[in-house]
Amino acid sequence: MGLGTRLKQLFSGSRDTEEFYEELEDLLIEADLGARLAMAYTDRLRRTGRVRERSELVAQLRQFLLEDLRAADLELDPQRLNVILMLGVNGVGKTTNLAKLAHYYQRQWNGDGIVLAAGDTFRAAAVEQLGLHAQRLNLRIVKQTTGSDAGAVIYDAITSAVSRGDRLVLADTAGRMHNRENLVRELEKIHGIIHRQAGEGVIYRKILVIDTTTGQNALQQAELFHKAVGVDAVLLAKYDSSARGGILIPLAHSPGLACGWLGTGEGYTDLVPFDPERYVDELLAP
Ligand SMILES: Nc1nc2c(ncn2[C@@H]2O[C@H](COP(=O)(O)OP(=O)(O)OP(=O)(O)O)[C@@H](O)[C@H]2O)c(=O)[nH]1
Ligand SMILES: [Mg+2]
Known part of the structure; x- marks a missing residue:
């Protein structure tokens, strides 16, 4: 089961509680984001406190992930x-x-x-x-x-x-x-x-x-x-x-x-x- 589905399930329980954030952190770790980043992202989300709805959480996470990711420059040149x-x-x-x-x-x-x-x-x-x-x-x-x-x-x-x-x-x-x-x-x-x-x-x-x-x-x-x-x-x-x-x-x-x-x-x-x-x-x- 992918991260997105797990995040959706997360919202069937309590929201914005310590338990919620701990579970969120676990889900991020299970999705291979690594313990350090999972903790950092969860801390940022905790501070914003704006994760009462799934769409808010997804929007915030989306932004964090895009800040960290980079696409490689793979441009080749057929003339060379x-x-x-x-x-x-x-x-x-x-x-x-x-x-x-x-x-x-x-x-x-x-x-x-x-x-x-x-x-x-x-x-x-x-x-x-x-x-x-x-x-x-x-x-x-x-x-x-x-x-x-x-x-x-x-x-x-x-x-x-x-x-x-x-x-x-x-x-x-x-x-x-x-x-x-x-x-x-x-x-x-x-x-x-x-x-x-x-x-x-x-x-x-x-x-x-x-x-x-x-x-x-x-x-x-x-x-x-x-x-x-x-x-x-x-x-x-x-x-x-x-x-x-x-x-x-x-x-x-x-x-x-x-x-x-x-x-x-x-x-x-x-x-x-x-x-x-x-x-x-x-x-x-x-
Ligand atoms: N499903 C899937 N299988 C892949 C993909 N890429 C490679 N494989 C499979 O992974 C297996 C190993 O692929 P190889 O290309 O032989 O791996 P390798 O790194 O060259 O392996 P060595 O030469 O032994 O070091 C093969 O069965 C591939 O068909 C992929 O993107 N998706
Ligand atoms: Mg090979």
Whole structure:
């Protein structure tokens, strides 16, 4: 059951009492806003004392959430080379959403100049998985075998994209290595390669994929990747699979991450550009 429905139920009991505010705080925590923000919002609402009706509460919350949220600037330029690096722990939806992004820009820019880089050389079958997407979408893919150097694959992809005049490189990465330090070191290396190679005139974006069903652990994941290479935008995957969905608010508040996309299913078209107002309205709708 989503936050909006829970808020509606809240008004079947007593209003503007201490019990009411405590319950409200719990509902916000359960919606993944995190304990700190839930408390801060509830305190603000308590002080205003203007929450006798559901519509008043929703209007106030809507305003608070929109103050904290940010939409990422994801503008790419089809006249130049754009490089997108997909980041995230294992299983969150990097590869699937990379394919959705490829499909999105394929439609947006009608056609070619898009290349996939099979930068997950760690997990067996990861190269094949991306290869299948390339085949289905009729896109070029740069790959090597499992176990080869991910940085070299991405380097080759960018080099070939430059020489062919391609417009977009979408690079997959591994979500798991032997341990976290290895993962961070690998990503720093890949980031360094792209950074040096891409240089001026190239638009380079690092997209962190967060799984909506992860809950508050997403914050630690965000810290890890943001510290390692810097995150330009969050893609919230599996948004369709959870009634919670409030995680973007603490992500925006504390690591300060803006959202770019919502993943809403497993198909190629199940990806929508992030719109803060629409997101907040959905979150608060009964
Ligand atoms: N319902 C739903 N499922 C999704 C979405 N995005 C990805 N998935 C599913 O999540 C599962 C994992 O997706 P992958 O793209 O393989 O995840 P990954 O991060 O690349 O995983 P690793 O390569 O193992 O690190 C797959 O079954 C996808 O179909 C989404 O937005 N909604
Ligand atoms: Mg993958």
